[in-house]
Amino acid sequence: LSDSEAILKFKESLVVGQENALASWNAKTPPCTWSGVLCNGGSVWGLQMENLELSGSIDIEALSGLTSLRTLSFMNNKFEGPFPDFKKLAALKSLYLSNNQCGGDIPGDAFEGMGWLKKVHLAQNKFTGQIPSSVAKLPKLLELRLDGNQFTGEIPEFEHQLHLLNLSNNALTGPIPESLSMTDPKVFEGNKGLCGKPLETECDSPYIEHPPQSEARPKSSSRGPLVITAIVAALTILIILGVIFLLNRSYKNKQPHLAVETGPSSLQKKTGIREADQSRRDRKKADHRKGSGTTKRMGAAAGVENTKLSFLREDREKFDLQDLLKASAEILGSGCFGASYKAVLSSGQMMVVKRFKQMNNAGRDEFQEHMKRLGRLMHHNLLSIVAYYYRKEEKLLVCDFAERGSLAINLHSNQSLGKPSLDWPTRLKIVKGVAKGLFYLHQDLPSLMAPHGHLKSSNVLLTKTFEPLLTDYGLIPLINQEKAQMHMAAYRSPEYLQHRRITKKTDVWGLGILILEILTGKFPANFSQSSEEDLASWVNSGFHGVWAPSLFDKGMGKTSHCEGQILKLLTIGLNCCEPDVEKRLDIGQAVEKIEELKEREGDDDDFYSTYVSETDGRSSKGVSCESISFA
Ligand SMILES: Nc1ncnc2c1ncn2[C@@H]1O[C@H](COP(=O)(O)OP(=O)(O)OP(=O)(O)O)[C@@H](O)[C@H]1O
Numbered sequence: 001l002s003d004s005e006a007i008l009k010f011k012e013s014l015v016v017g018q019e020n021a022l023a024s025w026n027a028k029t030p031p032c033t034w035s036g037v038l039c040n041g042g043s044v045w046g047l048q049m050e051n052l053e054l055s056g057s058i059d060i061e062a063l064s065g066l067t068s069l070r071t072l073s074f075m076n077n078k079f080e081g082p083f084p085d086f087k088k089l090a091a092l093k094s095l096y097l098s099n100n101q102c103g104g105d106i107p108g109d110a111f112e113g114m115g116w117l118k119k120v121h122l123a124q125n126k127f128t129g130q131i132p133s134s135v136a137k138l139p140k141l142l143e144l145r146l147d148g149n150q151f152t153g154e155i156p157e158f159e160h161q162l163h164l165l166n167l168s169n170n171a172l173t174g175p176i177p178e179s180l181s182m183t184d185p186k187v188f189e190g191n192k193g194l195c196g197k198p199l200e201t202e203c204d205s206p207y208i209e210h211p212p213q214s215e216a217r218p219k220s221s222s223r224g225p226l227v228i229t230a231i232v233a234a235l236t237i238l239i240i241l242g243v244i245f246l247l248n249r250s251y252k253n254k255q256p257h258l259a260v261e262t263g264p265s266s267l268q269k270k271t272g273i274r275e276a277d278q279s280r281r282d283r284k285k286a287d288h289r290k291g292s293g294t295t296k297r298m299g300a301a302a303g304v305e306n307t308k309l310s311f312l313r314e315d316r317e318k319f320d321l322q323d324l325l326k327a328s329a330e331i332l333g334s335g336c337f338g339a340s341y342k343a344v345l346s347s348g349q350m351m352v353v354k355r356f357k358q359m360n361n362a363g364r365d366e367f368q369e370h371m372k373r374l375g376r377l378m379h380h381n382l383l384s385i386v387a388y389y390y391r392k393e394e395k396l397l398v399c400d401f402a403e404r405g406s407l408a409i410n411l412h413s414n415q416s417l418g419k420p421s422l423d424w425p426t427r428l429k430i431v432k433g434v435a436k437g438l439f440y441l442h443q444d445l446p447s448l449m450a451p452h453g454h455l456k457s458s459n460v461l462l463t464k465t466f467e468p469l470l471t472d473y474g475l476i477p478l479i480n481q482e483k484a485q486m487h488m489a490a491y492r493s494p495e496y497l498q499h500r501r502i503t504k505k506t507d508v509w510g511l512g513i514l515i516l517e518i519l520t521g522k523f524p525a526n527f528s529q530s531s532e533e534d535l536a537s538w539v540n541s542g543f544h545g546v547w548a549p550s551l552f553d554k555g556m557g558k559t560s561h562c563e564g565q566i567l568k569l570l571t572i573g574l575n576c577c578e579p580d581v582e583k584r585l586d587i588g589q590a591v592e593k594i595e596e597l598k599e600r601e602g603d604d605d606d607f608y609s610t611y612v613s614e615t616d617g618r619s620s621k622g623v624s625c626e627s628i629s630f631a
Pocket residue numbers: 332333334335336337338339340352354383399400401402403405406408409454458459461471472487
């Protein structure tokens with residue numbers, strides 16, 4: 001089987017909850033361009049399939065056809081059933097299955113023969129029984145997360161020290177092995193039956209729970225009454241807290257019904273956006289005052305006025321315009337076409353509302369048709385449009401809030417705010433994601449001249465784990481021609497400036513400029529439009545095929561051991577910016593070249609070697625290339 005055939009076979013056994021999540025997996029395109037497929041030198045070495053609502057079964061036989069497979073992540077999905085027979089994938093280096101519904105006992109020999117396995121993350125599942133003895137014997141194991149399961153029995157003795165261990169919130173019992181006695185006690189918390197160092201409970205203490213003998217605790221001990229008092233006090237406090245929480249919640253739940261007026265910082269107050277009904281009422285009042293006979297006309301218009309948000313995603317909790325207008329809001333920034341606001345709904349859901357001012361190019365039907373087209377797009381690296389609102393004089397797009405804001409902020413503002421800059425592995429991850437998202441847009445919006453059309457660093461948003469999400473894509477057909485020419489990124493390309501035309505490769509030019517911005521830390525808009533020089537020619541004039549520190553953003557940190565890869569990316573960036581469109585790479589070639597890049601020379605480790613933490617996708621150590629020591 002080829003890699004492509006093996007992955008497509010594997011796909012057959014999956015049930016994909018998120019519509020179109022694996023739409024890019026089709027035999028017409030190379031697997032290295034598919035969403036979640038990670039390649040090295042053209043071979044598939046990783047599948048990163050997270051947050052896709054996947055269920056069904058994990059077809060290990062099919063995966064064993066991927067001879068270069070080293071890393072697998074199915075985190076944050078809905079897989080159920082027993083632990084799959086991963087030991088058939090003996091070359092795996094990392095396995096991430098946290099936050100699923102898998103359960104049952106894991107056989108003792110489940111990890112036998114997995115001599116390369118370094119990272120095993122099975123947290124927040126429903127596994128029961130003993131911790132499999134074979135996992136403790138893995139010769140290269142560095143990370144083990146089993147927290148949030150129902151493992152019982154004693155903790156096995158590990159062959160060597162781990163970098164990361166979490167066994168909390170299980171039902172483990174007995175003495176903690178001597179070799180773990182210096183570990184942070186948090187690793188063991190939530191296991192009532194454990195004893196010994198680093199915990200304070202001594203193993204010969206009669207007060208530790210040894211299920212099922214826990215009821216046989218001696219009551220005569222002098223510490224007995226103390227313990228009972230402590231338990232009663234804790235329970236009382238818990239009950240009081242619970243009552244306060246419930247009262248508070250019911251108060252909060254009532255808020256929207258009580259609120260007649262929108263709050264002082266509501267979206268409506270901030271923006272002055274009005275519902276159609278409301279504007280109609282206002283106009284009616286005005287007409288009435290003027291004494292004109294337009295009420296009939298208004299009434300007729302009301303029949304066609306859209307007063308509802310149109311949802312493009314079925315998998316989302318619905319809310320209406322009124323909920324949005326009442327939501328507390330803050331402005332995120334103003335672009336060329338209007339402003340973006342973060343709105344926090346009463347349910348706590350955070351949405352971004354973009355108010356577009358320059359969208360008069362299309363009538364209602366055309367607008368709706370186009371929105372439906374954009375709404376069908378689904379890719380790991382695209383920010384989905386959740387809903388839209390159309391009225392002649394008001395157009396809103398509603399999207400998810402991206403936690404880390406735009407790439408532009410992360411590249412150019414974070415340092416001055418005292419926040420850490422992006423290291424090279426993170427920058428490479430972002431470039432790879434952007435390229436994949438762009439490739440997907442080109443596949444799925446083939447009729448558009450420039451399927452993105454407005455690629456720039458403020459239109460690349462970053463998730464918690466620094467996964468890039470493209471936004472403001474596919475909008476050229478809706479934007480006023482004149483404004484589009486003045487403001488949209490595609491219209492700053494050499495082909496537009498010289499020949500007044502844009503093509504599919506115009507997006508590749510946008511990708512090239514973005515790559516150069518990511519590597520140099522220079523903001524492209526700072527290169528004066530009136531002068532001949534743009535970012536690409538500035539880089540060209542200072543780049544002679546060898547490492548030149550003055551070209552690169554110092555914020556990347558130390559770059560030894562990865563300079564070769566950085567130079568390769570710089571060259572790809574320049575090739576994407578080639579002024580002659582014929583000579584410029586096309587999107588497929590660009591993606592292929594970018595996919596071949598590695599974090600450092602000779603590195604074939606997994607994608608979490610530097611993005612290890614599940615809470616912060618950035619390098620856990622703020623690593624430079626020098627300090628990565630996992631390979
Ligand atoms: N979904 C989102 N999540 C988080 N931040 C966002 C989101 N959308 C926009 N932003 C922030 O709001 C700012 C303004 O975005 P907006 O799209 O309105 O303008 P822009 O991207 O700067 O310019 P343009 O109008 O040319 O696209 C962005 O720089 C970004 O930091």
